[in-house]
Amino acid sequence: MIEIKNLNVAYGARRALKDISLDIESGETLALLGPNGSGKSTFIRALSGVVPASGSLRLFGRDLNGLNAAARARLIAVVPQTVALPPAFAVWETVLLGRTPYLNFLGQVSARDEQIARESLQKVDALAFAGRRVGELSGGEQQRVLVARALAQSTPVLLLDEPTTHLDLEHQIGLLELIRRLAREEKLTVVIALHDLNLAARYADRTAFLVGGEIRALGATKEVLRPDVISDVYHWPVKVIQHPFIDAPLILPDIK
Amino acid sequence: MIPKSLAPFLLSSFLLLISVLLSIAIGSVFIPLPDVWQTISGQAANQTFQTIIWDIRLPRTALILLTGAALAGSGAAFQGLFRNPLADPYLIGVASGAGLGAVIAMSIKWPYSFFGLMAVPMAAFAAGMLTVFLVYWIARIGQTVPTTNLILAGTVFSSFATALTSLLMLRSSGELRRALGWLLGGLSLGGWDAVLALLPYVLVGLALLSLSGHALNLLQFGDEQAQQMGLNATRAKTFILIAASLTTASAVAFAGIIGFIGLIVPHIVRLWWGGDYRRLIPLSILGGGTALLLADVVARVAISPQELPIGVVTALAGSPFFLWVLRRSKNEGYW
Numbered sequence: 001m002i003e004i005k006n007l008n009v010a011y012g013a014r015r016a017l018k019d020i021s022l023d024i025e026s027g028e029t030l031a032l033l034g035p036n037g038s039g040k041s042t043f044i045r046a047l048s049g050v051v052p053a054s055g056s057l058r059l060f061g062r063d064l065n066g067l068n069a070a071a072r073a074r075l076i077a078v079v080p081q082t083v084a085l086p087p088a089f090a091v092w093e094t095v096l097l098g099r100t101p102y103l104n105f106l107g108q109v110s111a112r113d114e115q116i117a118r119e120s121l122q123k124v125d126a127l128a129f130a131g132r133r134v135g136e137l138s139g140g141e142q143q144r145v146l147v148a149r150a151l152a153q154s155t156p157v158l159l160l161d162e163p164t165t166h167l168d169l170e171h172q173i174g175l176l177e178l179i180r181r182l183a184r185e186e187k188l189t190v191v192i193a194l195h196d197l198n199l200a201a202r203y204a205d206r207t208a209f210l211v212g213g214e215i216r217a218l219g220a221t222k223e224v225l226r227p228d229v230i231s232d233v234y235h236w237p238v239k240v241i242q243h244p245f246i247d248a249p250l251i252l253p254d255i256k
Numbered sequence: 257m258i259p260k261s262l263a264p265f266l267l268s269s270f271l272l273l274i275s276v277l278l279s280i281a282i283g284s285v286f287i288p289l290p291d292v293w294q295t296i297s298g299q300a301a302n303q304t305f306q307t308i309i310w311d312i313r314l315p316r317t318a319l320i321l322l323t324g325a326a327l328a329g330s331g332a333a334f335q336g337l338f339r340n341p342l343a344d345p346y347l348i349g350v351a352s353g354a355g356l357g358a359v360i361a362m363s364i365k366w367p368y369s370f371f372g373l374m375a376v377p378m379a380a381f382a383a384g385m386l387t388v389f390l391v392y393w394i395a396r397i398g399q400t401v402p403t404t405n406l407i408l409a410g411t412v413f414s415s416f417a418t419a420l421t422s423l424l425m426l427r428s429s430g431e432l433r434r435a436l437g438w439l440l441g442g443l444s445l446g447g448w449d450a451v452l453a454l455l456p457y458v459l460v461g462l463a464l465l466s467l468s469g470h471a472l473n474l475l476q477f478g479d480e481q482a483q484q485m486g487l488n489a490t491r492a493k494t495f496i497l498i499a500a501s502l503t504t505a506s507a508v509a510f511a512g513i514i515g516f517i518g519l520i521v522p523h524i525v526r527l528w529w530g531g532d533y534r535r536l537i538p539l540s541i542l543g544g545g546t547a548l549l550l551a552d553v554v555a556r557v558a559i560s561p562q563e564l565p566i567g568v569v570t571a572l573a574g575s576p577f578f579l580w581v582l583r584r585s586k587n588e589g590y591w
Contacts, residue, residue: 050480073486080484086339086476088531097474101486107470107534153485 087135098152140171328544331518357383461503469534516574
């Protein structure tokens, strides 16, 4: 499990995360919700070690701050937003780059690395376009390639930074179904920053609301996605009803 | 059957071999290819050919080959490092900075060598590195280095360094006259001495760059993703920046300002064989040697018996190409 204590991140004078303390259970899917600029992306960046952060970060009891980039990348993989991927890269090469934390500086891959990359592509159902260039793919396909790249890192923890932002409805649901299936099959711990409350309602075990760099609410998704909490976070009245088809809340913006 | 991945290397090496032979054969005296081969393999009869080939053509060919390889190899690395198809040793100011360093070293009459290393290339290298760090520092905003800033800062720095270089050359009457020809890429510092002095710098620089392909591939996804995939991005970028500047500065120190090779060659390679830096860098090195040798042949025969500065040839061919790349990268975004 991930134990986070007093996590602070500042960009210059602006404090982007303020004293975040949070435990993430192994195997759970935690959704990060909150308005723009509330610190969701910063939280993901701090966990993956790409912004200077103070405080304690422990994964299975190991201090993450003491690890170099490669050691950290063997524990935590990140699925970024698909904006501005280098289009000339082949899908296969892109996924193989996920093996970097296990390679030397030259990046020489072994048969086993290739095997893992192939399996990763298979898991996201993207083996068919392994030979194509990233630039030729649709947004949904690119996102699956990035998931495969993260899977190739063979980490116990997967972080996703607003992965559905540029996707249409089919690909949004498709991606999150995929993540849920992978999380179960691979016993992954998943932290996913989202904008869409209903996606969180449907797929997250627990949900944390970030506002102004602080945790406003945290708990089981059904308990956190309450009208009073959501209205308070987004300054807009909402109604929460039972989803007619599945066991999940359904959030509807109200008339002000 | 040749493995598919080897074919580009074989083709590039073949083209390089042809341009080496052309470079040896063509000049004010034409030497037929059979005679070239006989002379090099040591079974020649013709004493004149022997002198021309061993004392003039071969050292010149070697110097041009090393320079072209250095410029194209470091150009490919700069493009990868800055994730910009228009980054080139000249655009970001390294070359002009190195040129200024070399001219300063000449004008204050430094000893010819320190510890067996030639002084002029050392000054060029130091000034080139200094320029890179200054340009990088000026262009930086917080954690990021926007490419437009980098190119702008590089261009301004380049103009500044060039102006200082001109000033130094105007102030000193006779001594630096030869520096002018050199700055235009005249390669007037020829001979085997120059080749041997250049060789270690270029070999070390290009070897380091050739090892950086995987890191450059990762950096194409941005520093942040590269780091999340396990690369120490800051360390890797510093390493590549130093290696590319070393390579550029040494080429500038011996061959003067020769533009566009570092831009054109990696582009053609990328167009034909894709953007994998593990292949792009070595293929650019081979292609850079080829391209500059061909440019030199043109420089020798275009207004024969006079000779054009090679920098003039590469600029005449390179400028239209640059504009084409600019339009293409805007329209198609294949980068």
